[in-house]
Amino acid sequence: MEGKASISKDEFLKIMEMRCIVKQVYDQCDFFFLTKGNPFTSLNDDGPIDGKGFRKVLRNLGDGLSEKEYADIWTMTGIAEPSDTDTVDTDSLYKALDDRLRA
Secondary structure, three states, X not given: OOOOOOOOHHHHHHHHHHHHHHHHHHHHHHHHHHHOOOHHHHHHOOOOOEHHHXXXXXXXXXXXXXXXXXXXXXXXXXXXXXXXXXXXXXXXXXHHHHHHHHO
């Protein structure tokens, strides 16, 4: 409540909505990353995926990631963002994300 003694109903509902969203994200991360293993391996069925293809998948799959969210993955993991022609090491990316989720 940011040090306030009381808040309005609207403020309370906004805080609770955000907490529910965060919980849903954590639950989905747990399921897709911790329980199921590396979800990126399916992208390598036809051989290693390049940076252009990987970016396209992450930017367009499901709700898709914004440019900033995509860039934040690489910043958060400490892995250099691959160029269009670089091969994406999905195992290293998964390990870095897994380490962040378990921290």
